[in-house]
Amino acid sequence: xxxxxxxxxxxxxxxxxxxxxxxxxxxxxxxxxxxxxxxxxxxxxxxxxxxxxxxxxxxxxxxxxxxxxxxxxxxxxxxxxxxxxxxxxxxxxxxxxxxxxxxxxxxxxxxxxxxxxxxxxxxxxxxxxxxxxxxxxxxxxxxxxxxxxxxxxxxxxxxxxxxxxxxxxxxxxxxxxxxxxxxxxxxxxxxxxxxxxxxxxxxxxxxxxxxxxxxxxxxxxxxxxxxxxxxxxxxxxxxxxxxxxxxxxxxxxxxxxxxxxxxxxxxxxxxxxxxxxxxxxxxxxxxxxxxxxxxxxxxxxxxxxxxxxxxxxxxxxxxxxxxxxxxxxxxxxxxxxxxxxxxxxxxxxxxxxxxxxxxxxxxxxxxxxxxxxxxxxxxxxxxxxxxxxxxxxxxxxxxxxxxxxxxxxxxxxxxxxxxxxxxxxxxxxxxxxxxxxxxxxxxxxxxxxxxxxxxxxxxxxxx
Numbered sequence: 341x342x343x344x345x346x347x348x349x350x351x352x353x354x355x356x357x358x359x360x361x362x363x364x365x366x367x368x369x370x371x372x373x374x375x376x377x378x379x380x381x382x383x384x385x386x387x388x389x390x391x392x393x394x395x396x397x398x399x400x401x402x403x404x405x406x407x408x409x410x411x412x413x414x415x416x417x418x419x420x421x422x423x424x425x426x427x428x429x430x431x432x433x434x435x436x437x438x439x440x441x442x443x444x445x446x447x448x449x450x451x452x453x454x455x456x457x458x459x460x461x462x463x464x465x466x467x468x469x470x471x472x473x474x475x476x477x478x479x480x481x482x483x484x485x486x487x488x489x490x491x492x493x494x495x496x497x498x499x500x501x502x503x504x505x506x507x508x509x510x511x512x513x514x515x516x517x518x519x520x521x522x523x524x525x526x527x528x529x530x531x532x533x534x535x536x537x538x539x540x541x542x543x544x545x546x547x548x549x550x551x552x553x554x555x556x557x558x559x560x561x562x563x564x565x566x567x568x569x570x571x572x573x574x575x576x577x578x579x580x581x582x583x584x585x586x587x588x589x590x591x592x593x594x595x596x597x598x599x600x601x602x603x604x605x606x607x608x609x610x611x612x613x614x615x616x617x618x619x620x621x622x623x624x625x626x627x628x629x630x631x632x633x634x635x636x637x638x639x640x641x642x643x644x645x646x647x648x649x650x651x652x653x654x655x656x657x658x659x660x661x662x663x664x665x666x667x668x669x670x671x672x673x674x675x676x677x678x679x680x681x682x683x684x685x686x687x688x689x690x691x692x693x694x695x696x697x698x699x700x701x702x703x704x705x706x707x708x709x710x711x712x713x714x715x716x717x718x719x720x721x722x723x724x725x726x727x728x729x730x731x732x733x734x735x736x737x738x739x740x741x742x743x744x745x746x747x748x749x750x751x752x753x754x755x756x757x758x759x760x761x762x763x764x765x766x767x768x769x770x771x772x773x774x775x776x777x778x779x780x781x782x783x784x785x786x787x788x789x790x791x792x793x794x795x796x797x798x799x800x801x802x803x
Contacts, residue, residue, distance in 0.1 A: 356410075362395040365414065381463060381475050411561070415502060416505055418462065419490050419507045421464055446534035446569045446572070463476045467671060469652060470489055470671070471738040473488035483722055484722060488517060493551045509548075512527075512746060516715055519757045521768060523552065524554060526757075534565075534575055542651040592627075595707040597711065599634045603634065615760060618771045621790060646689025653678025708786075712772050713770070719768075754780050760790075773786055
């Protein structure tokens with residue numbers, strides 16, 4: 341096995357036991373980037389020399405006995421919304437031409453402190469305002485969408501061009517591309533991971549989290565990222581999970597809620613079948629399946645858009661008025677639409693969110709996790725704009741992808757996407773696990789139990 345093929349946990353073990361050097365691992369990942377990035381365009385910027393220099397320093401530190409932990413010497417890609425000192429944060433937009441970050445974001449600083457090697461910045465949909473990341477091709481089929489807006493991060497991990505990566509998630513932007521590319525994506529509890537130094541789409545919905553090969557890897561990254569940050573006004577003063585998920589796959593006593601509404605409505609039959617198989621597998625591991633209902637579903641879309649659109653427009657108010665021509669048309673139209681929304685519309689969305697949070701809190705007293713599809717369909721061809729369901733309903737691709745992921749953003753609960761197979765076209769399918777606020781430990785336990793009893797997942801078959 342070549343170093344770039346290693347999971348984060350496996351690479352950490354090899355480095356800790358001195359069987360693999362951070363330099364060897366970083367060189368292997370950089371060579372992989374050189375090979376696959378021209379095809380998939382996961383990265384917008386590759387910091388090869390800085391990465392090699394950091395890897396050499398990590399190797400020297402480890403040789404001196406100063407091992408910092410499982411991220412030490414491990415290469416990572418960061419979504420191009422996340423500030424890294426001295427590096428451009430373009431947000432995939434001409435609006436940011438010439439921009440360079442003066443300081444590290446909190447998450448970048450925490451990765452550096454843990455000894456991670458920053459290999460470059462990954463593509464995003466412009467200012468994270470979209471669900472497809474059009475610059476980037478799907479890791480399994482370059483003619484299909486990568487998902488968004490953290491598409492570059494997911495594709496980098498899926499192709500071995502990053503051992504792990506960070507993304508952001510405002511309506512599903514970590515979990516959607518993770519599901520569409522066959523990797524793991526974790527949206528933590530709102531406020532658990534700092535967003536300081538991260539370009540905002542919607543301050544009350546934004547999250548930062550890891551995209552990884554395995555659930556175990558996601559736990560290792562979260563342990564480094566989580567924790568209070570006084571620079572983020574929404575930051576929670578609480579510790580994160582702080583350890584690897586349990587290795588015992590026994591789920592006896594865990595109550596897994598399976599929705600009888602919403603999450604399995606208007607969904608591709610192959611996706612539904614794969615998710616139900618995964619749920620049956622959780623039951624075989626000892627989990628108790630509980631049929632449950634999702635509350636206030638008719639308000640989900642209106643609440644998501646009612647919060648996100650005006651907050652995004654407020655963030656872009658100055659540049660939207662001075663340089664509107666620099667935005668891509670799809671993003672500019674959404675930002676301009678936000679100017680038409682009233683304060684009353686925004687307040688109604690906030691009230692609906694409050695009611696929804698209370699209803700979900702009651703639901704999550706009855707179960708430990710909810711198991712559902714991450715997205716209703718696998719990756720569609722890049723040119724496809726709508727999907728028509730068997731009941732005759734036509735839905736835009738973006739609305740379809742965000743439909744099952746946005747409830748976790750509105751309510752702030754943690755959500756984890758885990759690969760659970762492929763459809764007949766060979767495209768990945770994701771299972772979404774949702775838990776109580778600050779319930780990451782349980783989510784990771786359930787996700788880890790599933791993956792430990794499944795065949796190892798291979799990298800996407802990019803040449």
